[in-house]
Amino acid sequence: MDFDYNGGNTTNTNKRVFNRLGGGQSANDASNHNHLQQNQKVCFHWRAGRCNRFPCPFLHRELSAPPTHAAVNGGVGAKRGFVGNDSSSSSFSGRRGNNGNNSNYSNSWGRFGNKGDGRGVRGGSVEKVCTYWVQGHCNRGDTCRFLHSWSLGDGFSLLTQLEGHQKVISGIALPSGSDKLYTGSKDETVRVWDCQSGQCMGVINLGGEVGCMISEGPWIFVGTPNVVKAWNTQTNTDLSLTGPVGQVYTLVVGNDLLFAGTQDGSILVWKFNAATYNFEPAASLNDHKMAVVSLVVGANRLYSGSMDHSIKVWSLETLQCVQTLKDHTSVVMSLLCWEQFLLSCSLDQTIKVWAATESGNLEVTYTHKEEHVGYAVPVIHFSLNFNLWI
Template sequence: MDIESNGGNKRVFHRLGNKQPQHHQFQQQKVCFHWQAGRCTRNPCAFLHRELPPPPSSHHHHQSSSSSTSTSYNGASKRAHGLGGSGPKNDGFSSRKNPNFNNTWGRVGAGPPKKLERVCNYWVQGNCSYGDNCKFLHSWSIGGSFSLLTTLEGHQKVVTGITLPSGDKLYTGSKDENVRIWDCASGQCVNAIPLGGEIGCMISEGPWVFIGLPNMVKAWNIETVTDMSLSGPVGQVYSLVVGNDLLFAGTQDGSILAWKFNPATNCFEPAASLTGHTLAVVTMFVGANRLYSGSMDNSIRVWNLETLQCIQVLTEHTSVVMSVLCWEQFLLSASLDNTIKGILSLCGMFDSEAKPVVLCSTNDNFVHIYDLPSFMERGKIISKQEIRVVQAGPSGLFFTGDGNGQVRVWNWLTEPKKAM
């Protein structure tokens, strides 16, 4: 932080005149840096709780100072003279034009300080003493079109899968090797099921919940309360998707395995193995009769769902392709190849007004929310760790899961809330 017992006050003092005081009584007096920021808690305080007046000067001094303002001290001295009582100037900052401006640098009536895009750790712990004057956020989001409903806590490691196969139960999976089942009415965890391996992904289709594990896919039927293990994958299963009555699994060895459900035997039978990727397949999406797969080999492959043949390879990315998403005639892809912040996942959905939006999770602990097709940013979600999963839900709900093991439930607002 830019707070120093001596240096900070020295900077404030120089801003008030940019020169040494000419009268002895000002040589030892300093303005309280914390008071100027609106958060001094010392009583009594060793420093002044008021701004310093300008040094005594004659009419001749004002004339000579004014003539040298623009060449000697630029804007700093202009502000100093404006505070020195030489009369309002036509510069857009005088008290005549702005009734909130005064000789305390406009702090009276100026409102709370501008927030930094970082959550206040003291607020998280429930003991921030600055209140509305805190420069950090007392919120997990920025933007007025959505709000946080609740936080579900229980997982011990990063959340890797969220799905809502029924109207009253939410399923979440984590690298802590557990699937947790939450009651949607109470927000309570009703069951925690250990699976004996890290969960790489999780989806649902009809009554089925599919879970990607090392060397297998676990299939649960929540209506019949039966489960089965689909063997064949080599290594961790990182991605799952359903298309054209087939279940596809992206695996650590770069292959994509497909199964088809046989109602006669009530089993999933192997249907195909799609090869071409040379490293793990970490994301898949089905759209327009195509299967799109993104891999750690930096490529995207496009597969025909009817023939299961690869019809195109996209190689523009220079790092891992973390997420792919189809929207109308466009294919959106996210990668870690950005030099500033890599993208972890994409999720498309509709807001409360049925407008299309895309939620983009980045590895700087933000989820950026953009309107489509303009890509104008309309808000952000903030987390203490990376958000690996963003999942759309019914009735205006959506969910996020982070590296801290927390699952947050959000909803789109029909009437935007006022900005903080």
């Protein structure tokens, strides 16, 4: 993955973040690569997703394979930064596997990668996800030379394929303490699966397309047109939260509040009342001009992405908008909080990394441009069937 630096006063910030994430080496430093790798360790807390040290003395990336001869001598691989060339490993764990000389190396996640011997690649030749499979209509099946999976490698093995939905699966939930898996679909149903047998235990007809689904503790929340369904899997409580206008596209829980992004551009907020065992309306956030399609909570903030091309930052304490980010030029499809960074992905074919300045406002630190929209937006794509992996 190649990133473009933004100019201006962010040069030092760019360099600090780039180095922390394990950026590329200069040609002069490449000869010391092996020695450095032997003395540096991957941060245990970073692997667990909770490192809060800055700067951290340990690596915030998986150790890569030794560079090739070309990279040591200042070749292309030494200058690419986050992603190496075909004969070197990726600096991001699992983003791309190696495909050449380092055949003994395999990344820890196995995403898209293999061990250089063609295993896990359909046809044994191309490490690329099939675009037709992503769109749900590849008719080549096992003969397709491209990948028909997002996650491959020795760390995953297929348990079973769950079949039954008639349209795209738009949400998956595994409530805490439950042995049941819940899947929601555009076919207007939620299916309940037994995690031990893989059998469908029941079908719930909702009368409207499932726009999203999340679980929080024993609760399952399902977004449908004009209503949010709330089910407690331990008490069998069944609630309908009214107020949304149009489809509910996204849900998130934070600061003991439930947030729902809706088709009319509103973000509806509910707070749980333990006395009445019900969710009561708490607020309606109405700054967006078009549908809200992505929500994420982090650093005591709510971030919302919309079809109006903007990202809004909300205080979880006051529920007031504290900043509006307008760098995207199309729908903001996905948001992710990672350490002190916000990542946003848009149909404008860019992934942007945001970091806070001294003033506390977010500014773009990196922009990654993709040629293919499907790869630029890491929204989970589901087929009509769902596979169980371990």
